[in-house]
Amino acid sequence: MSMPIKAIAEEGITHPFGDHRSVKQAFPAAITSEHSDPFLMCDYLDMVETAGKARHDDAFPIDWHPHRGMDIATYLRTGTGRHADSLGNRMTFDSPGMQWMSVGSGVEHAEGGGDDPGTNVRGFQIWINVPKERKMDDPRYGTVPSEDLPSVALGDGIGTALVLAGDAYGVRGPFETVQEVQMIDFRVGGGRTLEFSIGEGLDTAILYVYEGCLKSVNGENDVQSGSVILLDATVDALRGLNIKTKDEEAGVMLFAGKKLKEPIAWHGPIVMNTQEQIRTTLLELRTGKFPPKRVDWDYKRMAAFPTKMNF
Template sequence: MASTSTMSSLLNIKLIRKQGITHPFGDHRTVKQAFPAGISSELSDPFLMCDYFDMNESNGRAKHPDEFPIDWHPHRGFDIASYLKTGIGRHGDSLGNRETYDTPGMQWMSVGSGVEHAEGGANDEGVLVQGFQIWINVPAERKMDDPRYGTVPTKDLPMVELNDGVSARVLAGDILGVSGPFKTVQQVEMVDFEMGPSASTKFEIGWGLDTAMVYVYEGSIDDLNGSGPLEAGTVVLLDANSKDRRGLRLSTLSGSACVMLFAGKKLNEPIAWHGPIVMNTQQQIRETLNELRSGTFPPKRVDWDYRRLSAFPLAEKK
């Protein structure tokens, strides 16, 4: 991060939008969505989706090791970060991973040619589960890479103390003097800012990044680059095309706020999106659906039944 004395000019604001409310599980459960519901995928490129949730666990812990409240489902062609601020994370996948992780923590996948996974079921009834699921697109030539997976515990999520009353947790990118643990295919920066009352901070997004968005997901801020007050649920698209305007300024007065920064390098490639599959053409979508129907998806997976913990080799059971 450049010092404030050498700070470049502030990024101009292009759009201010409200988050949407979606039903990703097909039932009563809802999440708040900054993009694409607030900012379209064309404008948020390379970021595909940001779902924010803060809900009390209603079903309690899974009663069986093979039970997941977010049941088994496929992904292909992008990167995923599941960043939890409260609760306990739980995950299983077709690479043979079975993990739980404390929070704040993160579980990420570069799903590549295909992953099947399931989530949830680690929290007692009534526990507040707060966090994000973020999808990032990847270049066409990398969509069929072998999948990669990682779990990031609290100690490996860098927290940077900035000005009085401002701290920043770096999820991805080299920013604020640290390197985020989410190693995405595409070049991005993701930072979670926590701001107390009467707090302010200035920083710059990286060179070469031509998409920048700020999402006020909790509380409210009194100014973002001259915007005036912004309440929770507001997502702001900034003009990141100028080499001379890379700066961001956030400030609060009487209240506190939590704010996410998303900055990235645009792909400028066609998007063919079918639920949990993101490719470049409809033909690629059809090929993936054929693989799902024929049972050949995912092409890279362990050679045991990853849905049943009892089928795992002894050394792999967790």
């Protein structure tokens, strides 16, 4: 039984890098945080690399910045991921692949600089809120190379499902989120029909048609590329998705999760429950006490790493 559609909105355009570069945003630009709960943000990057690979181990085009109180995944469909953080991680990964952080009490990290000029980089950065009692957990990190990202071939030439988080098709996605979610990247072949049921107990469901157009979704016809579809996932008996493509392949991301229904205090890369918690975090940043959990060397300089960890 298909879930009813509550709303269809168009993706927004944002400039997260503070320059001319832009990304497409499914939420909160198209779907507000209240309705996307527990999902905070989904940015879709689709651009050609112009600057090329970083010329120094310590150079990152997305410079060092903090996070607190959320789970984050950077999932790349094309291109090469490159990451450094205050836990002492320095990692690269090929696509399709992912790196994720459950940032908890705080992480500083930097990204980018892993691709040659002319590389078409496509991928997502996704933020997920966490319950108030878990916001100050010790941070956790993981890198997921292509060979460890579960890819399920769907029968009858329907396409593939890359399971990023949660359980589906007998596998579990590697993004170790705090809040219960299900995240799947569906690639549906031209002229095909995909049927899927979201997990029980998940009362938020969003589809993001990030590439291609659809003939229909749950009875709604002619769904254009860039559409963000909010579904009604509150009825246990209605859990189904029915996605039909036109003549060409389409890319559709599923975001399903359990709502937190908690207040959100959001200041850039910091997501807490109260403004007082935001002020406390900003004071820690100003006084050098952030992040509270970090390695005991200068993680921003590769030369400062212990010898046995140098790459």
